Amino acid sequence: MKAILINPENRSVEAIDIRDRDDIVKLIGFDTLESDTVGTEGDRLYFDEACFLRGGAGRFQIDTVIPVSGKAVIAGTASDGATLRDAATDIGTLHSRIKYM
DSSP states (O other): EEEEEEEEETEEEEEEEESHHHHHHHHHTTTEEEEESSSSEEEEEEETTTTTHHSOEEEEEEEESEEEEEEEEEEOOOOTTSSEEOOOOOOHHHHHEEEEO
């Protein structure tokens, strides 16, 4: 399924393909996932729950979501909130919604 990887260390935003939650864990580098709603179409931003305690490289914020440290993945979720699906977020407009710190 289509997802988006955000790497604040080099300020990159790239379209990626994932199969499941395990792929998100591998991309982020930690299995302590937390997520927050991004936009209005069911997308969620997945990041390391302990990102600030670990001191990940780089920080960023999307819209009014709490600032995140380290890599993160945007993936869509179905109505149950647990089933992953393609991300609906437009990668072209996402750049303007991200604030790097």
